[in-house]
Amino acid sequence: MKYKVNEKGYYGDFGGAYIPEMLYPNVEELRQNYLKIIDDAGFQKEFHQLLKDYVGRPSPLYLAKRLSEKYGANIFLKREDLNHTGAHKINNTIGQILLAEKLGKKRIIAETGAGQHGVATATVCALRNLECVIYMGEVDIERQAPNVARMKMLGAKVVPASSGSKTLKDATNEAMRDWINNPVDTHYIIGSVVGPHPYPDMVAIFQSIISEETKKQLLEQTGSDQPDYVLACVGGGSNAMGMFYHFMDDENVKLVAVEAAGRGVSSGFSAATTYLGKEGVLHGSRSILMQTNDGQVVEPHSVSAGLDYPGIGPQHAHLFKTGRGQYVSITDEESLDAGLLLTQLEGIIPAIESAHALAHLGKMQFKGGENVVVCLSGRGDKDLDTYIKYFNL
Amino acid sequence: MNRIKELFEKKKNILSIYYTAGYPNISDTIEIAELLEKHGADMLEIGFPYSDPVADGPVIQASSKQSLDQGMTLKVLFEQLKDLRKHVKIPVLLMGYVNPVLQFGVENFCNACAEVGVDGCIVPDLPMVEYEEFYKGCFEEHNLSNVFLITPQTADERIHKIDGLTNGFIYLLSSSATTGKNLEVGDTTAQYFGRIKAMNLKNPTMIGFGISDRKTFDKACSYANGAIIGTAFVKAIENGNLEESVSNFMKEFKG
Numbered sequence: 001m002k003y004k005v006n007e008k009g010y011y012g013d014f015g016g017a018y019i020p021e022m023l024y025p026n027v028e029e030l031r032q033n034y035l036k037i038i039d040d041a042g043f044q045k046e047f048h049q050l051l052k053d054y055v056g057r058p059s060p061l062y063l064a065k066r067l068s069e070k071y072g073a074n075i076f077l078k079r080e081d082l083n084h085t086g087a088h089k090i091n092n093t094i095g096q097i098l099l100a101e102k103l104g105k106k107r108i109i110a111e112t113g114a115g116q117h118g119v120a121t122a123t124v125c126a127l128r129n130l131e132c133v134i135y136m137g138e139v140d141i142e143r144q145a146p147n148v149a150r151m152k153m154l155g156a157k158v159v160p161a162s163s164g165s166k167t168l169k170d171a172t173n174e175a176m177r178d179w180i181n182n183p184v185d186t187h188y189i190i191g192s193v194v195g196p197h198p199y200p201d202m203v204a205i206f207q208s209i210i211s212e213e214t215k216k217q218l219l220e221q222t223g224s225d226q227p228d229y230v231l232a233c234v235g236g237g238s239n240a241m242g243m244f245y246h247f248m249d250d251e252n253v254k255l256v257a258v259e260a261a262g263r264g265v266s267s268g269f270s271a272a273t274t275y276l277g278k279e280g281v282l283h284g285s286r287s288i289l290m291q292t293n294d295g296q297v298v299e300p301h302s303v304s305a306g307l308d309y310p311g312i313g314p315q316h317a318h319l320f321k322t323g324r325g326q327y328v329s330i331t332d333e334e335s336l337d338a339g340l341l342l343t344q345l346e347g348i349i350p351a352i353e354s355a356h357a358l359a360h361l362g363k364m365q366f367k368g369g370e371n372v373v374v375c376l377s378g379r380g381d382k383d384l385d386t387y388i389k390y391f392n393l
Numbered sequence: 394m395n396r397i398k399e400l401f402e403k404k405k406n407i408l409s410i411y412y413t414a415g416y417p418n419i420s421d422t423i424e425i426a427e428l429l430e431k432h433g434a435d436m437l438e439i440g441f442p443y444s445d446p447v448a449d450g451p452v453i454q455a456s457s458k459q460s461l462d463q464g465m466t467l468k469v470l471f472e473q474l475k476d477l478r479k480h481v482k483i484p485v486l487l488m489g490y491v492n493p494v495l496q497f498g499v500e501n502f503c504n505a506c507a508e509v510g511v512d513g514c515i516v517p518d519l520p521m522v523e524y525e526e527f528y529k530g531c532f533e534e535h536n537l538s539n540v541f542l543i544t545p546q547t548a549d550e551r552i553h554k555i556d557g558l559t560n561g562f563i564y565l566l567s568s569s570a571t572t573g574k575n576l577e578v579g580d581t582t583a584q585y586f587g588r589i590k591a592m593n594l595k596n597p598t599m600i601g602f603g604i605s606d607r608k609t610f611d612k613a614c615s616y617a618n619g620a621i622i623g624t625a626f627v628k629a630i631e632n633g634n635l636e637e638s639v640s641n642f643m644k645e646f647k648g
Contacts, residue, residue, distance in 0.1 A: 008522075018491055020448040020517040021542040022566065024551075163454055169445065176447040183546055281492045281518070282445070294466035295496035296444040 003248040003315070003324060009197030012321060014288075014314035017196035018281045022180040026188075027284075029103065031198045037102045038095070038205060050094050051209065054127070055084045057091075059210075061217035061373070066345040073366040076227070077348070077376045078214050080239065087351065087378030088207060088239045089120035093189055095206035097124040100187035107131045107186040111175040113140055113168035113235075114305035114353075115147025116378060117191030122156035132156040135174040137167040140305060147382060165299045168309050172283055192236025193313030196284030200241075200313045207242025214373055215246055222371055229364070231256045232375035233356040234327070235271070235307035237316045239377035244325070254326065256364075257316060258357045260302035261329035271300035272329035273312045274320050282310065287317040303332035303386060304352040306378070330359040336390045338362070339380060351378030352386060396484040396512045397538050397561045400435060401597040407619025408610065408646055409436035409599060410626050411488065413456040414473070415465035416442075417631060422473045423480055428636060430481045432643035437481070438515065438621065441470055441489035448517045452624045467497045471505045478510040486540065486561075488515040499528055503535040513538030513561045521558060529558070540564050545585040549592065556594040563596045565589060565617060567603045586616035607645050 009015050009031070017027055037043055051057040060079045068075045080088040093110075100108060108130050112118030118134040125132035134151055138160045141148055151158050164170040172190075179188045193200040193207075215225040230247055232240035234257040247253040262270035270276060277288040282297060289311035290298040302308045312320075319325035330338075335352055338359035343349045350358060354377045361374070380387065387393065400407065410429050414422045426437055442457035442465055449457070470487075477485065487506065494502050494516060506514065514537060519528065524539060532539050538561025543552055545568060555563060567582060589598060600613035601621035613620035629642040 016523065017520055018518045018523070019520070021547060022448065022544050025544075025546040025548075163451070164444065164458070173445050173447050177450075180448065183544075278496075280495055281490075283447075284518075291492070291496065292466075293496065294468070295493035296461060297492075 003319060005197065005201045005315070011315045011318035013279070014286050014317040015197050015200065016286050017284060018286065019196045019284050020180070022183065023176070023196070026179060026183055027196050030202070033103065034099065034198050034202050037099050038202075043098060043102065047095055047098055051091065055090050055094065056082065057209065058213040058217070059083060061214055061221065063221065064346050067342065070345065071361050071364075071366060072368050073370040073372050074222075075361065076218070076371065076373045078210060078243065078373055080210065080375060080377045081348070081350065081354070081379035085116070085120050085123050086381060087116045087120070088210060088242060088375070089117045089191060090123065091209055091242065092191065092203050092206040092238060093117070093120040093124045096187070096189045096202070097128050097130065100130070100189070101128065103187060105185060105187035107133070107182065108189055109133045109135065109175050109178050109186055110189045110191060111135045111168065111171040112191065113137070113171065113308060114382060115140065115144040115151065116306060116382070118156070118158070119147050119150045119154070121189050121191070122151040122154035125156060126154045133178065134158050135161050135171040135178065137161045137165070137171045139166040140168065140171070144305065144382065168305070169297065176283070192238040193241045193315060194236040194283055194285065194287075194311060200285065200315055203238055204241040204245055204315060207238050208245035210239065210242035210375060211244065211246035214243070218371070218373070226250055226253055227373045228370040229254045229256055229372045230375070231258060231357045231360060231372065233258045233260075233307060233353045233377060234312055234316060235260070235309045235353065236311070237313040239375050241313060241315060243373070243375040244319070248319075248324065255319065255324060256360065257319070257325050257327045258360045259327060259329040260304060260307035260335070260356055261331045262301040262303070264331055265329060269301035271302040271307050271309060273310065274327040275329060277311070279317075285314045287311055287314040288320065304335065304356065306351070306353040307356065328360055328363070330356040334359040336387065339387060340391060348376070349380035350376055351380050352383045354378055395536055395538060395561070397436070400484050401562065401618060404435060405618065406614040407435045407599065408433070409438060409619060409621040410434045411438040411440060411621060411623035412626055412630070413440040413442055413453065413460050414470050415460035415463055416456040416627070417459070419460065419463040419465060419469075420473070421635060422470065423477070424635060425630070425639065426477070426481045426485070428639040429643070430483050432640050433647035434483065434643065435619070436484045436486070438486045438488045438623070441465070441467055441487055441493060443490040443493055446490060450624060452627055456627050467493050467502070471509060474509040474511070484512045485510070486513040486515055486538070487511055491516050491519045499531055503531045503537060506537055507535040511537070513540055515540045515542075515564065517542055521555065525558065542566055543589075544568070545581065552589070552592065552594070556596055559596045561596065562618065563594060563598045564621070565598050565600045567600055567613070590616060610646055
């Protein structure tokens with residue numbers, strides 16, 4: 001368990017809770033209660049029941065034959081794209097909404113970039129009849145209109161974040177401000193493995209269902225629960241952490257995290273955090289983030305709104321720094337090409353986020369016969385406009 | 394002796410003003426300090442801007458952004474403050490978020506503060522445990538006060554701990570909110586201020602967040618050693634002649 005969080009809320013040098021005093025009681029309440037609540041048998045039963053009957057878990061582990069032939073390795077896809085609402089995000093929002101209920105909260109807030117986490121949050125709020133407010137950057141509201149409509153239809157109030165770059169980072173700032181101003185009755189559902197302790201750990205625990213299932217499915221399909229590689233894309237890093245979670249202590253399993261290079265790591269339009277970033281504090285935890293020498297946060301860029309974030313979760317920073325994980329990056333164009341390739345070889349249109357992980361397969365050297373699991377974190381329906389424009393379809 | 398301690402020993406109803414360094418123009422930092430002292434401010438909190446100020450409301454965020462766009466950095470600020478003590482005698486604190494301090498280096502930051510004659514700091518997102526472990530030694534070595542915030546939700550035990558770690562004053566937030574809201578002293582707020590007063594803390598207290606005029610200032614002073622004004626002042630110097638805006642603003646409190 002050497003890669004898990006310690007009792008102080010740290011992963012090696014990273015983590016902690018860098019929050020103003022106004023947030024301390026909220027975060028402290030969570031810290032004292034989250035493990036107790038999650039470990040409770042009744043909670044586990046309800047969580048797993050909903051994952052099964054409502055989300056549609058377990059999600060399949062699919063051996064992609066034509067993709068495997070192309071790359072000369074056994075490529076397995078963990079099909080999070082088949083979940084209700086179309087991505088892995090729902091695993092976390094189901095867990096957190098049940099936890100919020102146990103804490104007696106009446107109001108839910110969340111930030112969203114592409115709108116996937118916003119939709120997943122609005123969905124569980126509708127399901128459990130809780131008030132829901134979603135913060136979303138003005139720019140993202142414009143470029144993700146269908147998801148905004150979904151959230152509204154689900155009964156959520158969508159509040160535009162009009163400060164800074166008007167994207168995910170600013171939506172997160174606004175959500176934190178809301179929480180400061182509503183300290184007693186509100187729970188903030190953070191959508192990734194970022195934020196002050198205990199959020200990175202809590203979100204990782206809820207997403208760890210991905211690797212828990214993968215291990216069982218691999219054992220059934222290959223006779224071993226140890227693949228050679230697991231790959232996942234990383235923005236904040238929640239699907240990757242879910243995919244890595246139960247493999248972290250299996251040191252022979254190589255963990256590969258794929259960041260968004262945007263237009264290229266040196267272009268000035270990139271979100272390749274481990275390549276461009278330095279250690280610092282963002283959104284309540286010490287991690288690696290893209291910043292100026294003066295410590296101001298730099299605006300990221302990626303064609304994929306879900307990876308368009310200037311930091312990574314503290315546990316990722318730890319996996320990166322210790323060398324346990326390999327962190328690489330893929331450009332906008334490489335990811336779109338990989339998305340089209342998967343569509344044509346396997347009949348699956350992936351989210352552009354997930355296509356970043358797929359694109360890295362082409363850069364790996366296989367001897368033949370290796371077992372490789374790629375987390376297909378979401379489906380591409382939301383990205384059709386981008387695909388259509390890029391390929392002139 | 395630390396200027397902050399001296400001030401609290403000899404004065405009541407202390408008026409502290411917050412403003413963002415490098416705003417409205419990048420070169421205004423020192424001039425505003427001088428004008429504030431001239432027109433009766435007792436203490437200054439100079440904000441060093443940050444791109445993602447989550448504890449602040451829209452007014453201070455906008456001033457921070459403008460300042461950053463004009464080229465403000467901690468390095469530029471310390472350059473501007475080089476002759477601070479030739480211009481102002483009252484206590485000066487720097488206020489800002491932890492990441493710029495981390496990048497500047499904690500040791501370098503404390504050195505620079507001491508060199509220019511800054512008396513203390515307020516870093517709202519620096520947790521108490523981190524301060525104790527990594528900052529306290531350096532702050533004390535340079536005779537810098539570190540000011541912590543408490544809110545109506547802060548538990549007594551934690552307040553005592555904060556009181557033990559602080560050596561300047563304690564910043565009482567009038568409510569749990571971001572900056573720029575109005576102070577309304579209803580029963581619960583009065584109860585909270587009363588509770589803090591009854592705790593007989595070793596440090597003096599200053600009330601901040603929501604102080605914008607004489608009425609709210611006087612009310613705050615009835616519960617604490619003084620009050621801090623930020624948003625209202627930043628708004629007041631947005632346009633026009635600095636000397637005029639500052640003197641008009643201060644008349645309300647010193648008239």
